[in-house]
Structure formats: structure tokens, C-alpha cells
Amino acid sequence: MAGLGELERAVMDVLWAASEPCTARDVQDALAQRELATTTVLTVLGRLERKGLVSRTRDSRAHRYQAAGTREDHIATLMRDALDGAPDRGAVMVRFLGGMPPEEQAALRDLLR
Secondary structure: OOOOOHHHHHHHHHHHHOOOOEOHHHHHHHOHHHOOOHHHHHHHHHHHHHOOOEEEEEEOOEEEEEEOOOHHHHHHHHHHHHHHOOOOHHHHHHHHHHOOOHHHHHHHHHHHO
């Protein structure tokens, strides 16, 4: 799974934070400071749907969009994909873990127990 572009991340942030499915207009309103056209929001939502990150349902005349998984699901998939692309997974994990603050290393040790 490829990473997200900056606008795709912003749209996903809106969907992940939403307590219910959103219309394109809801997303556009949440990103009002960007002054996006509705067609731009719909294009991004369509791209995210094709990537499997967003699901769409019909609600009267409008469609409602919601994240297909949690932010944590998405990040975990990105991490797995990055490891799958590494010729030496161990070296990647050592560098990743070595860059973690001690409290995060301790939390990880606790999770692995």
C-alpha cells in the first residue's frame, strides 16, 4: 500500500476523526481553510476508495464516506509494507527501535511480554 499524499492525509484525518460517515460537503467544510472545490474533494475521496481506504454508501442523493479501517490499521500496514521491501528486515528493525525514546522501547517490551 502506497503512502498518502498531503491532501489525501488531510481527508483521511477528517474521516478518522468523524463519529459518523461524512458527505463530500462535510469533508469540504472540515477543510474549509484550504478552500477546496467540491470536485476536488470528490476526486480525492474516489482515489481513497480505489485504494481501499474509504468505503462509500448511498444516502438519498448524496454519498457518505467513512474510513475503511482505523488510522492504526493504516499505519501498521505501511510498516509491514516497509519491512516487506527490506532485504534485511533485522537491520531495519534495529535502526527503527534504536531511534525510539526509552519510554517507547519500554512500552514495546511490555507489549511483547
